[in-house]
Amino acid sequence: MTLPFIDLQDVHKAYNVHRGVFRAGKLLHAVSGVSFRVPEGSTFGLVGESGSGKSTIARMVLGAEAATSGEVRVAGQSVATLDRKQRFQLRRMLQPVLQDPYSSLNPRIRVAAIVDEPLRVHRVTEHGQSLKDRVAQLLEQVGLSAETMRRYPNELSGGQRQRVAIARAISINPRCLVLDEPVSALDVSIQAQILNLLKDLQERLRLTYLLISHDLAVVSYMSDQIGVLYLGQFMEIASREDIIANARHPYTQALMAAVDSTIGEEVGRVGNAVQGEIPSPLSPPSGCPFHPRCPMAEERCRREKPALRAFGPSHQVACHFAESTR
Amino acid sequence: MTNAGIPAKSRPATDAANAARSAAVLMVLPKRRRQWAQSALVSVAAAVLALILSAAMFPWAFTTYEPNAMDLMATLQPPSFEHLFGTDALGRDILCRSIYGAQISIFVAACAVFVAGAVGTALGILAAYFRGPTDAIIMRLADVQFSLPAVILAMFLVGAIGASILNLIIVLTLANWARFARVIRSEALSLRTRDFVLLAELAGASPLRVMVRHIAPNILSSLIVLATLDVGVIVILEATLSFLGLGIRPPDPSLGTLIADGRGYLATAWWISVLPGLVLMSLILACNTLGDYLRDRLSPTLAMKW
Numbered sequence: 001m002t003l004p005f006i007d008l009q010d011v012h013k014a015y016n017v018h019r020g021v022f023r024a025g026k027l028l029h030a031v032s033g034v035s036f037r038v039p040e041g042s043t044f045g046l047v048g049e050s051g052s053g054k055s056t057i058a059r060m061v062l063g064a065e066a067a068t069s070g071e072v073r074v075a076g077q078s079v080a081t082l083d084r085k086q087r088f089q090l091r092r093m094l095q096p097v098l099q100d101p102y103s104s105l106n107p108r109i110r111v112a113a114i115v116d117e118p119l120r121v122h123r124v125t126e127h128g129q130s131l132k133d134r135v136a137q138l139l140e141q142v143g144l145s146a147e148t149m150r151r152y153p154n155e156l157s158g159g160q161r162q163r164v165a166i167a168r169a170i171s172i173n174p175r176c177l178v179l180d181e182p183v184s185a186l187d188v189s190i191q192a193q194i195l196n197l198l199k200d201l202q203e204r205l206r207l208t209y210l211l212i213s214h215d216l217a218v219v220s221y222m223s224d225q226i227g228v229l230y231l232g233q234f235m236e237i238a239s240r241e242d243i244i245a246n247a248r249h250p251y252t253q254a255l256m257a258a259v260d261s262t263i264g265e266e267v268g269r270v271g272n273a274v275q276g277e278i279p280s281p282l283s284p285p286s287g288c289p290f291h292p293r294c295p296m297a298e299e300r301c302r303r304e305k306p307a308l309r310a311f312g313p314s315h316q317v318a319c320h321f322a323e324s325t326r
Numbered sequence: 327m328t329n330a331g332i333p334a335k336s337r338p339a340t341d342a343a344n345a346a347r348s349a350a351v352l353m354v355l356p357k358r359r360r361q362w363a364q365s366a367l368v369s370v371a372a373a374v375l376a377l378i379l380s381a382a383m384f385p386w387a388f389t390t391y392e393p394n395a396m397d398l399m400a401t402l403q404p405p406s407f408e409h410l411f412g413t414d415a416l417g418r419d420i421l422c423r424s425i426y427g428a429q430i431s432i433f434v435a436a437c438a439v440f441v442a443g444a445v446g447t448a449l450g451i452l453a454a455y456f457r458g459p460t461d462a463i464i465m466r467l468a469d470v471q472f473s474l475p476a477v478i479l480a481m482f483l484v485g486a487i488g489a490s491i492l493n494l495i496i497v498l499t500l501a502n503w504a505r506f507a508r509v510i511r512s513e514a515l516s517l518r519t520r521d522f523v524l525l526a527e528l529a530g531a532s533p534l535r536v537m538v539r540h541i542a543p544n545i546l547s548s549l550i551v552l553a554t555l556d557v558g559v560i561v562i563l564e565a566t567l568s569f570l571g572l573g574i575r576p577p578d579p580s581l582g583t584l585i586a587d588g589r590g591y592l593a594t595a596w597w598i599s600v601l602p603g604l605v606l607m608s609l610i611l612a613c614n615t616l617g618d619y620l621r622d623r624l625s626p627t628l629a630m631k632w
Binding site for chain 2 (some may be wrong): 091098100105106107108118122165168172318
């Protein structure tokens with residue numbers, strides 16, 4: 001049994017918004033009661049529409065934001081209680097790759113300085129290797145030529161920029177990468193290359209991934225476990241195989257139906273695409289958060305919020321009718 | 327900063343804005359003539375500035391007189407080939423004094439812009455990076471500076487610490503840092519939300535490193551524009567203070583004291599005030615024209631703030 005590298009227990013995050021001089025403000029529940037574990041060396045995929053709270057979870061895991069309640073543990077330590085030194089050490093273990101490769105690279109410094117910044121900050125070089133050699137080695141690991149280090153980001157394409165961002169993230173030998181929509185800003189033809197690079201690096205460097213995407217195809221290609229988020233709550237958590245072949249939540253089924261034919265054949269089921277849009281987290285629906293858009297919704301769904309129930313060793317579904325959805 | 331990322335795309339719009347702003351008079355011309363006129367204007371401004379700067383740096387190449395050498399046989403001479411700008415009541419050559427005056431004015435203005443720019447930029451970045459109380463204190467200090475007319479502030483300070491070139495530079499800095507702080511703060515605030523700043527922090531970079539390595543370099547082009555535009559403001563302020571007797575002390579010339587010297591002779595010997603005044607005016611016009619041009623070229627986002 002491998003230990004969970006990332007462990008979230010009933011995590012909530014609420015923002016106080018619309019607060020003015022004469023207004024008390026409203027609570028926006030971005031994440032409400034999320035629990036999951038990511039075993040070391042595996043990939044956990046978080047999938048959901050925009051506004052479902054997936055990026056907020058990433059920011060809390062990275063320590064960029066504090067949870068309102070609940071506990072976020074990384075490598076056995078609670079992120080909220082870390083002191084400065086421990087937080088600094090945590091950053092060595094956990095590195096992010098963000099969505100927009102244009103905003104995530106400083107346009108005024110060269111690729112070499114972008115990639116070696118974490119190395120300089122943490123003062124790590126291996127076996128007397130020079131910084132320059134290490135940067136060259138990293139760039140080659142992500143499929144770029146060593147010559148790239150003399151370039152500025154604006155001389156690179158989106159895919160190349162994302163490779164630079166990955167090289168930077170793995171420079172200090174982290175144990176885990178938080179991948180926040182790592183390919184959604186890229187051309188479809190480039191997406192597969194970057195995903196394969198990430199898979200390859202995971203195998204070679206024994207990395208743990210927390211992958212966040214709105215694209216179920218991406219998530220199911222990469223992940224061992226998948227959590228389907230809707231309005232800050234899990235609708236379904238299951239292994240990749242169960243999500244693909246055995247999805248029980250109507251929302252997951254609708255997402256599967258929307259995925260293109262590459263894995264659509266495996267689904268072998270006619271689903272209805274979800275109608276309408278995700279409700280505002282400022283005024284979430286009563287009962288089951290998905291009921292306004294659910295084709296199977298009944299009176300009970302409006303009143304009673306379904307809890308996550310287990311259907312097998314690693315399969316949980318939050319739906320009153322999970323038994324009869326297949 | 328958009329200038330590094332999308333120069334090619336923003337250029338047509340910027341050129342149109344350029345032409346429109348530099349001189350409304352030019353709007354009557356058709357578009358192609360307007361663009362030509364605009365670039366001609368910028369070339370003239372650059373030439374004027376180059377001429378004044380080289381005269382200030384190498385005065386011996388432009389005049390054979392001494393700035394404080396009196397010639398009581400040739401007082402109040404109107405402009406002639408011997409004295410291109412004429413002479414004053416003590417027979418001193420006005421062209422020579424204008425050149426040395428410009429030298430002092432430019433030196434003082436350059437120092438003041440440099441110090442005010444450095445202080446204002448540092449405070450603006452600190453305010454934007456730390457937000458909260460740091461931001462509040464720095465920006466309230468800036469409000470105080472803005473609410474006091476620069477001349478009143480300068481009079482008060484010169485009265486308190488006395489008049490000298492060093493004090494003049496201090497006064498001009500105190501009267502000008504806030505405009506840098508304000509604009510740089512707003513630029514830094516938007517940079518602060520960029521992903522590369524978050525990534526640097528998540529890599530464990532210290533606040534100092536983030537500010538110096540990630541925020542400051544992305545502000546540089548705005549700073550150059552602001553500084554160029556500010557030179558004109560500071561030269562005028564310096565001239566005003568010297569005119570009031572709070573800056574450069576006679577007999578040393580500065581453009582402001584030269585204009586002040588001629589006050590009593592405006593009816594009989596106009597050249598004593600008017601010709602140094604023209605030098606001052608061309609210097610400021612040249613700086614502002616170039617500043618506008620640089621702003622449109624380097625930093626289109628600033629155009630909206632100024």
